[in-house]
Amino acid sequence: MRDLTPDASHRFRLLIVDDQPINIRVLHEALSVDYEIFMTTNGLQALEICARERPDLVLLDIEMPDIDGIEVCRRIKSGEVTKNIPVLFVTGHTSPEQEALGLEVGAVDFIAKPIHPAVVRARVRTHLLLKWQADLLRRMALIDGLTGVANRRCFDDALDLEWRVCSRSGESLGLAMIDVDYFKRFNDQYGHQAGDTCLKTVAQKLRGLLRRPRDLIARYGGEEFVCMIPGASLDALRDISEGLRSAVESAMIPHGGSDCSDVVTVSIGIAVAYPRFGESPDVLMQSADRSLYAAKQSGRNRVLAEPSNGTNAQKPRL
Numbered sequence: 113m114r115d116l117t118p119d120a121s122h123r124f125r126l127l128i129v130d131d132q133p134i135n136i137r138v139l140h141e142a143l144s145v146d147y148e149i150f151m152t153t154n155g156l157q158a159l160e161i162c163a164r165e166r167p168d169l170v171l172l173d174i175e176m177p178d179i180d181g182i183e184v185c186r187r188i189k190s191g192e193v194t195k196n197i198p199v200l201f202v203t204g205h206t207s208p209e210q211e212a213l214g215l216e217v218g219a220v221d222f223i224a225k226p227i228h229p230a231v232v233r234a235r236v237r238t239h240l241l242l243k244w245q246a247d248l249l250r251r252m253a254l255i256d257g258l259t260g261v262a263n264r265r266c267f268d269d270a271l272d273l274e275w276r277v278c279s280r281s282g283e284s285l286g287l288a289m290i291d292v293d294y295f296k297r298f299n300d301q302y303g304h305q306a307g308d309t310c311l312k313t314v315a316q317k318l319r320g321l322l323r324r325p326r327d328l329i330a331r332y333g334g335e336e337f338v339c340m341i342p343g344a345s346l347d348a349l350r351d352i353s354e355g356l357r358s359a360v361e362s363a364m365i366p367h368g369g370s371d372c373s374d375v376v377t378v379s380i381g382i383a384v385a386y387p388r389f390g391e392s393p394d395v396l397m398q399s400a401d402r403s404l405y406a407a408k409q410s411g412r413n414r415v416l417a418e419p420s421n422g423t424n425a426q427k428p429r430l
């Protein structure tokens with residue numbers, strides 16, 4: 113069972129927001145030994161820091177001159193990249209109405225001013241632990257347990273997202289479907305556990321070759337992986353895929369049951385679409401899948417694109 117507490121070296125980052133510098137100083141004194149602290153007296157700047165630095169928790173004053181704490185919290189909670197940051201209000205006015213409003217806009221807790229350092233430290237510790245565990249769960253839900261690369265759910269979400277992004281930007285979207293050759297025979301000959309180890313090595317080799325933040329390798333199922341490369345032309349995708357194929361081959365995992373090599377190899381089917389002109393992510397997946405089938409049929413351990421893909425993908429119709 114995985115340990116559900118962060119290790120001691122993990123340094124959490126907090127943002128303190130209060131229009132009175134003296135209040136910031138008091139909180140800073142209470143917390144700076146244990147945490148890295150960002151500070152601001154201004155609500156708009158607080159939003160910028162949240163988006164840029166992604167702190168683990170925000171300690172937020174309610175009454176501030178430009179935009180008040182309630183509005184800052186509302187915007188943190190509605191921002192795609194900031195919505196999971198817990199907000200703790202630190203305020204001198206805790207009427208039940210205000211508390212209800214604060215919780216309604218997404219705050220996790222209230223601390224009354226004047227603050228008591230030991231109470232602040234205890235509450236902050238509790239909420240940081242909860243945030244850390246929630247982050248862990250979110251990560252685990254998107255990662256394949258065996259190989260550590262993205263899982264199919266993560267890939268499906270990323271494909272939908274990139275399809276929309278590329279549709280707006282006019283970029284192409286490249287997909288490579290990757291399948292281990294004669295993997296059933298590998299399991300039969302070396303055992304299921306050796307098969308698992310083989311899949312882990314293949315995943316590591318594939319992941320090691322990706323260079324850009326938007327590139328993604330995922331385990332699509334069984335012994336099948338998928339690689340997504342936004343912005344790739346068919347030629348670029350062919351080069352990248354050839355690199356993936358060669359990386360697996362050069363891992364030199366013996367495979368006595370393979371008819372195409374002495375070592376474990378992969379077949380790769382590639383396809384490129386221009387989402388601005390293309391039909392749907394499903395059509396792109398089907399095209400990559402047909403390419404994979406062709407790669408298997410024509411001898412395995414190779415990269416192939418179905419002929420029609422090359423024509424369409426390189427010349428989008430306007």
Ligand SMILES: Nc1nc2c(ncn2[C@@H]2O[C@H](COP(=O)(O)OP(=O)(O)OP(=O)(O)O)[C@@H](O)[C@H]2O)c(=O)[nH]1
Binds near residue numbers: 307335
């Ligand atoms: N060890 C292990 N084996 C798996 C896992 N997931 C799927 N497999 C096995 O992968 C094998 C896939 O076999 P097939 O789909 O017949 O394909 P193949 O033997 O690779 O043949 P080709 O794809 O035609 O080259 C099956 O025997 C599955 O049991 C896994 O997580 N671990």
